[in-house]
Amino acid sequence: MSDPAKLPILYELMLRIRRVEERIADLYSEQEMRCPVHLCIGQEATAAGACAALERTDHVYSTHRSHGHYLGKGGSVRAMMAEIYGKATGCSKGNGGSMHLVDLSVGYMGSTPIVGSSIPIGVGDAFGAVLRGEKRVTMVFFGEGATEEGVFHESVNFAVLRKLPVVFLCENNLYSVYSPMSVRQPAGREVYSVAQGHGIECHQGAGNDVAAVYDLARKAVRKAREGGGPTFLELKTYRWREHCGPNFDNDLGYRTVEEYEEWRKLCPLEAFEKRYLASGAVAADELRRIAERIEREVADAVAFAKSSPFPQEAQGVYAP
């Protein structure tokens, strides 16, 4: 870990994502959150590690599975929860729901659930920064499924061509809905290698090791900021719950319980605690205080969301 002072914040980001999503899962059966939710429980380290490498003024774009990226970038827990509850106080004023989060105050520019489609938009955002002479970096999150979309390739080609300040962050969780890699991509061909063909610098990493993620992201972000162009990071990780919704779904049989248990052991939070408490890099006390704060935050956000009013009118169709 290149920057041990960052450890508490990495933990905090991961735990916030975990607890917010667990709370969503707990409450979903009340049927008050009336929109699809794609939870990233189990994958928190990618979001936390990568976002922690960004400045507040840097930009992030994401996908259907975006709660982690939104919270990692520092998005408002209240506004997110209210959005999922469909309330006027939501980050998109009820027009978006879980799949369309935004928090401009922290550079979280938006998530959209069409696979692959926010990738070129993120690249364009970086292009815009260059055109305007702004020194920001844009990070684009997506799953390994998105690398099968042609637009991913078009985006990488342009980013390399123009040496844009983009970090492509691919969370490879082995599945697209219930479909394993084997029906979608050639056996034995790593995901990052299709990016590499475009001449972009690529790295593969352990997506559940938040410090490793942070280090990879930090280098990529620094390079981008210094005009060194884009980087593609493939981070291996695993979604614990169902593709969409609050439940576990190993009973469906599309993946083995062994595989699941294997990854369950690689829980990014447990791994963090085991490692850094043992080494003394963080104190149990500190982690407990963080956890307590997050519990309060989450409870507050749920109360805020539940008590907020519903929107009276949909957002108008044209910008004035």
Place this chain on the structure above:
Amino acid sequence: MSDPAKLPILYELMLRIRRVEERIADLYSEQEMRCPVHLCIGQEATAAGACAALERTDHVYSTHRSHGHYLGKGGSVRAMMAEIYGKATGCSKGNGGSMHLVDLSVGYMGSTPIVGSSIPIGVGDAFGAVLRGEKRVTMVFFGEGATEEGVFHESVNFAVLRKLPVVFLCENNLYSVYSPMSVRQPAGREVYSVAQGHGIECHQGAGNDVAAVYDLARKAVRKAREGGGPTFLELKTYRWREHCGPNFDNDLGYRTVEEYEEWRKLCPLEAFEKRYLASGAVAADELRRIAERIEREVADAVAFAKSSPFPQEAQGVYAP
């Protein structure tokens, strides 16, 4: 050259393409061919060499610049000429024009001018062959510009995933209309390398050396036929005339006269003659006989096209 007996046919194919297109260029100003024409003069060796490696029952798909591929595959000169003249006797009965050629009797399945779009269709044709248990190979021609379209990547990924009997044949003539590689693809990154990222076998070759093209294509075709899966071939070549239309256009300044002259010296026909007449692999007599036959063919085709009737009714919109 792995198969010297093929040399006369390679010459014949190249010369037919050259002479048909020169005739088109000569006659275009009469304004009787009322459709865009994208001539491949200078690039004949790729079409001739690659198609000569195919069986008649193999399939070919192509693009806006398809005269060479159509003729290389053995398509009817008369039907092509009549199509360009917009006649009822044309290969598409006047509905298609130069950009939509077809000759099912020789496995030429169609060309369409949306950049990149015939690539997945060719892959699907090969997929269909596999599903039906047919042992044919599909060859898909396209320019280097088409590798910038996302659908190219989607097509290669699927072909590799399913080990389909496809040969991707990329004619890299350095330009897309008037746009050089430098504004479209990263400097120093070879075109074939973006394909290679998908895990497909790739080769780069001299596109103006018809024997070299034939050898590369033959290996790829044989591998495909034997179930070895797809291959990507990048062949470097050069278009002599304007992107669309009958004229030379070096006066426009989008490419240098030096570059043009450099490639002009690499004329595939002259190179062939120089090399194989000198080595005695072909006889001057034989080449002359071929040339005479082609002159007659071309004259006949133009006469046929000019004297053919115009279609009375457009093709109906639905298959019955």
Place this chain on the structure above:
Amino acid sequence: MTRELRFFQALREATEIAMSRDPSVYIMGLGVPDPKGIFGSTLGLREKFGEARVLDMPTSENGMTGVAIGSALAGMRPILTHQRIDFALLSIEQIVNQAAKWHTMFGGLMKVPLVIRMIVGRGWGQGPQHSQSLQAWFAHVPGLKVVMPATPHDAKGLLLASIEDDNPVIFIEHRWLYGMSGPVPEGHYTVPLGIARVAREGRDLTIVSTSYMTLEALRAAERLAEEGIAAEVVDLRTLSPLDEGTVLESVRKTGRLLVTDTGWKTFGIGAEIIARAAEGCLASLRAAPVRVCLPDLPTPTSAALAARFYPRAIHIWKEARNLMGLAGAEGRPFEPPGVPLDVPDPSFVGPF
């Protein structure tokens, strides 16, 4: 013998029959062989027909549409699925430039027998990118056929007809119909493309409907009947080719036209139907025709907003009364009090 089947079961049965009868039929799409089987409509097919004919695919909608087209040119009869019509927007180039035109532009030498199933989402926060209803687009493109069944009976018969058709067919299924039950004959039958269905006869006004809105229209017609107004409901079933005859015949009889569609109003399905009536039987029109369609707005996600966004029976009922010149009654809700408006029936509890 006629049994009751749900809409998704009818789709599955049609696919199974088509695949049994013709070895060139195959089905491909994201999740086709997965445990959920396209909301149940492809379940069991993999077991019966094997991996070669029941396929998952990469998330490459455009490329895979081209692949389907190419395989059709090679003699197969592919069925391609999209769990949301919104995803199919990636493949518009292949559908519109290639599939729709291949037969014509090559002088009739080839054909593209291809069915593309697209599901329209509604409710439960599907939001702006998971609930568009773009039938007007496809119906505008010569060379495509466009089908939108409203009942399990038609789902089966129209899907079989679509698979057996030698042209590309856009087969649009509304997610809220999936759980609906209805009588479905066993065995093979087809409902021919291009023929509308008079779902209910009436003399006072004509309600032309598509897909799920047929159900809402029938509910409205029920109440109108109680009030002494006899609405005729014409379920279009096929948008292209369009059955102008059945529509005009009804309008000539009733003199009043209301069109209700699952898509946006402006430049949508309703416009064409009203234009046909104005062109074909202007003199019969006794009142200005009216459209009950989606407002021209991206779908809002919040249930509170969606409830106001989507037209339902009550809106059709109100407009029908207006058409009849009856003053604006408020009308009691059609739904039992407290029933949420963003789910079709209790069997649908989300999230998908």
Place this chain on the structure above:
Amino acid sequence: MTRELRFFQALREATEIAMSRDPSVYIMGLGVPDPKGIFGSTLGLREKFGEARVLDMPTSENGMTGVAIGSALAGMRPILTHQRIDFALLSIEQIVNQAAKWHTMFGGLMKVPLVIRMIVGRGWGQGPQHSQSLQAWFAHVPGLKVVMPATPHDAKGLLLASIEDDNPVIFIEHRWLYGMSGPVPEGHYTVPLGIARVAREGRDLTIVSTSYMTLEALRAAERLAEEGIAAEVVDLRTLSPLDEGTVLESVRKTGRLLVTDTGWKTFGIGAEIIARAAEGCLASLRAAPVRVCLPDLPTPTSAALAARFYPRAIHIWKEARNLMGLAGAEGRPFEPPGVPLDVPDPSFVGPF
């Protein structure tokens, strides 16, 4: 001071003025800085504004549309060009799912000021994949504005208004207008979006037209005038938002409606215009409205077929006479004998 400019010069001047006034405007597209400069409409811009703001791009329509959107979110005002509207079909997903909805679906926090110029081809064997006219599609999608100028004056004023608009605008240019001349004021001015233009006044019938068909409509109106029939020609100019008011006002006056559009007839522009008239002023309609649009067929390539495919002044004239209840005169051709019908005027000699 008003000079005559050609249509492409008007477009270029508008772009130059917009780029001079606002450093966030940039223009990008295949061939934008090349020696032909999008049929002349971008010539000289590279020299004036430099490489950073006048860009070529990879042949990646979908990705580059996303790039344009992202740059707009970052504060730029991109103009993206397509030499044929047919190529833009690759980017439908970005246009429809993203650009059109971004403002609304994020609660109004962001905006996408983006102009996408698309050129519609016609004649000289452009054929099925280089001559579609898909304005009805874009006009159906909430969140997009759709503009189709018919004169050099409007080309400049509408393009400036489009660039200055904070929403995604689909700006559709007909290739056959490029050589047309007309008066164009110097300097900056805008023609507001959403306002139709009465191109010719008349009391007997209303011809609603779009883009190039406005020219054919005016030619038809000329001859009709010689015959004592006063046709009013309403050039829509903007399809979305649609200027219903101007259309209805005219129809109320004339009682007769003919719509002529460059796109396919069915589910096209004409349907919406006729529907608006039927909804808004049914009682005024004295005869069944009529559409003069493309037949529902992919464009055939042969000049012989294209001559019969494309509607021209004579078709409008004939239908207008029908509308007036005048028996079917054959009518002498509008074009001088021997003039080819697949080119707009002698300045256009192909191939592109």
